Amino acid sequence: MKLFAYLKGDKVIWAIMMLLSLLSVLVVYSAVVTLAHKFKQGNSEYYLIKHFVIIVLGFGIAYVFHKIKYTVFAKVAQIGFILSVPLLLYTLLRGVSAGEASRWIEIPGIGLTFQSSDIAKIMLLLYVARVLTVKQDALQEFKGVVKLLLVPIGLICALILPANFSTAALLFVNCLCLMFIGRVRMKFMLYIIGACVGFAILLTVVVLNFPDAIPRGRTWKARIENFISGDTKTNYQSDQAKIAVANGGVIGKGPGNSTQRAFLPQASSDFIYAIIIEEYGLLTGVIMLFLYMVLLFRGIRILRDTDKTFGGFIAIGLSFSLVFQALINMAVAVNLFPVTGQPLPLVSMGGTSIWFTMAAMGIILSVSKSNEDTTAEKLETI
Amino acid sequence: MNANSHLADRKYIIGGFFILVAVIYIARLFYIQIIDDKYKLDAQNNAFRYITEYPVRGYIYDRNGKLLVYNEASYDLMVTPKETKGCDTLALCEVLQITKEDYLKRIKKACQAPNSPRKQSVFEKQMSAQTYAALQEKLYRFNGFFVQKRTVRKYPKPIAAHLLGYVGEVTKEKAEKDPYYREGDYIGISGMERSYEEALRGKKGVQIAITDVHNKVVGRYMDGKYDTLAIPGKPLFCTIDMTLQEYGEQLLRGKKGAVVAIEPSSGEILCLVSSPTYDPNLLVGGKERARNFTKLYYDSLNLPLFNRALQAMYPPGSIFKLIDALIAQRDGLIFRNTSFPCHGGYPPMGGKPKCHSHGGVDLPGSIATSCNSYYSYVFRAIVDQKKYPKFKDGYNYWRETVQSFGPGTNLGTDLPYDKPGNVPSVKYYNKVFGENGWRSNTIVSLGIGQAELTLVPLQMANVVATIANRGYYYTPHCVKGVGYEKKQDQKFKEKKYVSVQGETYYTNVIDGMQRCLDGGTATASKIKDIVMCGKTGTAQNPHGKDHAVFLAFAPRENPKIAIACIIENAGFGGTWSAPIVSLMVEKYLKGKITRPEMEKRMLEADLINGKNLLHEKH
Numbered sequence A: 001m002k003l004f005a006y007l008k009g010d011k012v013i014w015a016i017m018m019l020l021s022l023l024s025v026l027v028v029y030s031a032v033v034t035l036a037h038k039f040k041q042g043n044s045e046y047y048l049i050k051h052f053v054i055i056v057l058g059f060g061i062a063y064v065f066h067k068i069k070y071t072v073f074a075k076v077a078q079i080g081f082i083l084s085v086p087l088l089l090y091t092l093l094r095g096v097s098a099g100e101a102s103r104w105i106e107i108p109g110i111g112l113t114f115q116s117s118d119i120a121k122i123m124l125l126l127y128v129a130r131v132l133t134v135k136q137d138a139l140q141e142f143k144g145v146v147k148l149l150l151v152p153i154g155l156i157c158a159l160i161l162p163a164n165f166s167t168a169a170l171l172f173v174n175c176l177c178l179m180f181i182g183r184v185r186m187k188f189m190l191y192i193i194g195a196c197v198g199f200a201i202l203l204t205v206v207v208l209n210f211p212d213a214i215p216r217g218r219t220w221k222a223r224i225e226n227f228i229s230g231d232t233k234t235n236y237q238s239d240q241a242k243i244a245v246a247n248g249g250v251i252g253k254g255p256g257n258s259t260q261r262a263f264l265p266q267a268s269s270d271f272i273y274a275i276i277i278e279e280y281g282l283l284t285g286v287i288m289l290f291l292y293m294v295l296l297f298r299g300i301r302i303l304r305d306t307d308k309t310f311g312g313f314i315a316i317g318l319s320f321s322l323v324f325q326a327l328i329n330m331a332v333a334v335n336l337f338p339v340t341g342q343p344l345p346l347v348s349m350g351g352t353s354i355w356f357t358m359a360a361m362g363i364i365l366s367v368s369k370s371n372e373d374t375t376a377e378k379l380e381t382i
Numbered sequence B: 001m002n003a004n005s006h007l008a009d010r011k012y013i014i015g016g017f018f019i020l021v022a023v024i025y026i027a028r029l030f031y032i033q034i035i036d037d038k039y040k041l042d043a044q045n046n047a048f049r050y051i052t053e054y055p056v057r058g059y060i061y062d063r064n065g066k067l068l069v070y071n072e073a074s075y076d077l078m079v080t081p082k083e084t085k086g087c088d089t090l091a092l093c094e095v096l097q098i099t100k101e102d103y104l105k106r107i108k109k110a111c112q113a114p115n116s117p118r119k120q121s122v123f124e125k126q127m128s129a130q131t132y133a134a135l136q137e138k139l140y141r142f143n144g145f146f147v148q149k150r151t152v153r154k155y156p157k158p159i160a161a162h163l164l165g166y167v168g169e170v171t172k173e174k175a176e177k178d179p180y181y182r183e184g185d186y187i188g189i190s191g192m193e194r195s196y197e198e199a200l201r202g203k204k205g206v207q208i209a210i211t212d213v214h215n216k217v218v219g220r221y222m223d224g225k226y227d228t229l230a231i232p233g234k235p236l237f238c239t240i241d242m243t244l245q246e247y248g249e250q251l252l253r254g255k256k257g258a259v260v261a262i263e264p265s266s267g268e269i270l271c272l273v274s275s276p277t278y279d280p281n282l283l284v285g286g287k288e289r290a291r292n293f294t295k296l297y298y299d300s301l302n303l304p305l306f307n308r309a310l311q312a313m314y315p316p317g318s319i320f321k322l323i324d325a326l327i328a329q330r331d332g333l334i335f336r337n338t339s340f341p342c343h344g345g346y347p348p349m350g351g352k353p354k355c356h357s358h359g360g361v362d363l364p365g366s367i368a369t370s371c372n373s374y375y376s377y378v379f380r381a382i383v384d385q386k387k388y389p390k391f392k393d394g395y396n397y398w399r400e401t402v403q404s405f406g407p408g409t410n411l412g413t414d415l416p417y418d419k420p421g422n423v424p425s426v427k428y429y430n431k432v433f434g435e436n437g438w439r440s441n442t443i444v445s446l447g448i449g450q451a452e453l454t455l456v457p458l459q460m461a462n463v464v465a466t467i468a469n470r471g472y473y474y475t476p477h478c479v480k481g482v483g484y485e486k487k488q489d490q491k492f493k494e495k496k497y498v499s500v501q502g503e504t505y506y507t508n509v510i511d512g513m514q515r516c517l518d519g520g521t522a523t524a525s526k527i528k529d530i531v532m533c534g535k536t537g538t539a540q541n542p543h544g545k546d547h548a549v550f551l552a553f554a555p556r557e558n559p560k561i562a563i564a565c566i567i568e569n570a571g572f573g574g575t576w577s578a579p580i581v582s583l584m585v586e587k588y589l590k591g592k593i594t595r596p597e598m599e600k601r602m603l604e605a606d607l608i609n610g611k612n613l614l615h616e617k618h
């Protein structure tokens, strides 16, 4: 393929991005077919075209990012991480004034909205990767770990938490994983995990008993209760998802033939995996899972090959974050996890989120590109 | 080195963990798909039900705000055969008073194309109020059944059937082409119901409900996000005068023909009668409708469904002389005092067409006496005039001028299916007689409104409205306001000028028309205190007795009504059509009838079944 000649970095990752994007176009196409068929509503092509444009622009973003030398991101992260605090704060307060949990910020003038947590997520992971590389000495003491890692991570997660619990929790676990790989001492890790388990228990108790004490407490309570009780009526959504999976069969019912889409309120984002299995079959579902796994192991490979550990940490941190999110989304669809509202990275419909995912991919590719360069340099020197 | 291998271990721990998760997922997916059959069953059970909310069809009012059409509620029992498992069939049969065999037959029909076991179709149409009440109580026992509320048309008076048209089930083709309609929906099929369908019908609402295995509604799809509310249809405020329409229908009872009356100053159709007619209540949805329709449709003797006022193309006869007189005057070919010889016919062609030896009458006199010879001269003068060295150009000129009055064109009225009539083309005559086989004398009978020339009654009324206006008309229409905001198509407010303009030309013709009732061919139909101007005509009918035509407007100054009447097989226009027009004009202008004997004679005459009171007298 000539196209690959222009693309630097890990070709396997590029291929995964393309395959997943292709899948997302297929899924949006089915959604359009169903909507157009059932409700005869106009502007059905609109969604398809809009999604296609978003994907193409997304690839543009990934392309631009992968051309940038990844060390630049270290500097950007230092400032960006600090800037993300007021951004999150603004989103939160604006949400409070509107009387609801708010996740979105509108860019004035062009009408685009984005989730401030999408930016904060990338910035935090870049920040943690940098600290793990540069401040290794200070991290030998628990005090250093707390000051340099736990406080900043806790602050960002705490700011995301009121509006989007699952994203905050996911990000936190993600950071822990990165710390784990980033040579933070095992003893410290155990302290932190112990503290987290304690906090989680406390939070569950509070939510279940005093749901009104926390914003969105009621929603969380309902979700947890539904998941635990397994009551068929309240667990309506997961049942519908299981029906979708059960009826997809190995090769699926074909595009646009999903009946369950109608019963699943978030068919194009939260429950997209179930719909994909219903329409494109178990085989496609397993292939998707495989693609995400490959993505993860390419991240691990980059870490292995890299001399400069900062790049490796970035790559593993970001690929973890994407794969982890994907696994959570799938877990919801197969009813192994309560409904969280996490989209499937690169596949779910949803404007600017796709661009942030693409940016993250671009950064990973940038690291893999510099690996290639150094390998080439080494070969030349020999 | 140690640190690095430690690092390697750690990342593979995470990697291994993810693989484990992936394996769990795959196992889980297989479990749901292959081992656990609970959800496969469920998939069959989920079903949508589209609950259509039909809007109320718009009412229709006459020009004085009197109700012409309204609605009554009706209830259809719908069935989805696939969902009838567990239905208390016996109880249902009892409520509907049908046998078990009937039940099975109907279910079978509901399963066959174009219906489908999975789709809802009508089980019982238009149940009575009592049946509906009895059914409603037990409906929960009748799985797969539900009641669809609709409305059917009702008519306070059994009149104006052709004008209003009727509503019926949409055809399969239409339902496929137009996404608004689904099979079984109602649609306006003819008349105003058809041309104003979009305004009258309103917009359907749909609720999408989710039902469980017991056919119980368990929720609304996406919290009603895709539900829509029904928007009621708009009322029509039409131009018809209900009293005049009813009177016209009474007068035409027992006769075949049509009467169309127009208000010249607006183009508003005051009445549009086509006889024989039918009671519009006969064609109101349900079982009865189909039976009645078949009966009316196959009545080949009377053709009651045929709207003669818009579709029957009659030779206009002598009324056409009015147009000839106007054209010839404009071209300076005749003047008020111009006279032509008449020796019981048109002398240059050996006394054909025939006439009554008038001789020496002037222009108004020629109209009052309807001299055939006079208009044979006039017609040839127009066609052979010097301006057009080739007579075919002259003929084309005559034809185009005639068409500006409406004949041979679709007027663009707001009623469907109007016919254009016919003014033959040069091409047509070339074909009939050969390129060089005809001259102006060959087609001279066109000048007196005969031969291939045809008009529909609406066009005749429009011609007389144009003369009443002295040279222009408004496109005839029967609706002056759609919806409470009384919207009207702008095209009905535009003056259309015909090709002949000039006050004197019209005055001369109108003088003749007035004389027609003052000692002319329609003297017997003169109305006391009202100056009516009219013209008789006899339309040649090759299949039998001639058709009687009369058109008129009144009063002479500021005309309020222009009217045309044609009675089939009634002979001379002055005998039948003129009195009917005269009575209707009097009724409209005075609100009462001063000539009861004339009215009685007209009302009682039954020309269809041969009860002709005039002939009985002889």
Ligand SMILES: [Zn+2]
Pocket (backbone or CB within 6 Å): B342, B344, B345, B355, B356, B357, B358, B359, B370, B371, B372, B373, B374
């Ligand atoms: Zn004569």
